[in-house]
Amino acid sequence: MRISKLALLTLATLATFTVPFTSPATAAAFSGEISVRDQVHIAQDGTVTLSGTYRCSGASPLRGVFVSSSLVQDGTQLGFGGTDAVCDGVEHAWESSGPVNPLGDVDLGFHAGRAQVDAHLMTLEASGGWLPLPHALAGGRESVDLVDHRAH
Numbered sequence: 001m002r003i004s005k006l007a008l009l010t011l012a013t014l015a016t017f018t019v020p021f022t023s024p025a026t027a028a029a030f031s032g033e034i035s036v037r038d039q040v041h042i043a044q045d046g047t048v049t050l051s052g053t054y055r056c057s058g059a060s061p062l063r064g065v066f067v068s069s070s071l072v073q074d075g076t077q078l079g080f081g082g083t084d085a086v087c088d089g090v091e092h093a094w095e096s097s098g099p100v101n102p103l104g105d106v107d108l109g110f111h112a113g114r115a116q117v118d119a120h121l122m123t124l125e126a127s128g129g130w131l132p133l134p135h136a137l138a139g140g141r142e143s144v145d146l147v148d149h150r151a152h
Contacts, residue, residue, distance in 0.1 A: 032056030032065075032087070032138035034094075036117045040071065042100050042110065042148045049097035050080060050117050056138065057089035065137065067094040068122045073115035073146060076108050085121055094119075112148040116141045 036052040043049070050069045066082035080096035100110050120139030124132035 030056065030058045030087075030137050032121045034067065034119050034121055034139045036069075036119050036142040036144060038142075038144055040115065040117065040144045040146050042146065042150055044149050044151065046100050046150060047097055048078075048100040048110070049095060050119070051093065051095040052117075052119060053091050053093055054085060054121060054138075055089065055091045056085060056087040056121055058087065063123050063125065065121055065123050067096070068118075068120045068134070068136075068139075069094075069096045070118045071100075071110065071115060071146075072118060072141070073110055073113070076110070077118075078102070078108060078110070082122065110146065110148070112146055115144055115146040117144050 032055065034052060034054040036050065040048060040050055048071060050071060054067060056065060065085040065087050067085050068079070068082050070077050070079040072078075078098075078100070080098050083094050083096055085094070086092055101108050118139070118141050120136045122134050122136055125135045126132045127135075
């Protein structure tokens with residue numbers, strides 16, 4: 001039986017890019033906690049900074065863990081990029097910041113007063129497909145005081 005060069009090349013390409021999946025570490029093997037500082041400040045230049053501490057251990061060396069955070073007020077939610085977490089059982093500080101109005105002239109309406117911060121320790125896990133999806137390992141929503149230093 002003769003295999004065409006194209007079929008052989010296709011099989012070789014698939015074999016090259018096929019990576020066996022290993023089972024991700026279960027949440028039971030992971031222990032973690034995250035906290036949020038009770039005050040969030042919007043600086044004069046419009047930068048908002050969320051911060052707090054976290055502690056985690058037991059993460060699989062095959063996957064990374066990161067801190068995900070967002071500011072929520074009056075039905076508006078603003079997310080910030082993830083910060084890498086070190087899961088060595090020691091308490092670490094985390095901080096995420098960015099513009100409170102990332103769309104420029106469009107004011108999202110954040111103001112001084114009560115707000116919430118969603119903060120989670122996250123990982124990416126493949127669940128039945130090729131594309132890894134975010135998975136929360138620990139965290140939740142905490143109430144904070146939002147202090148606005150912008151001149152209005």
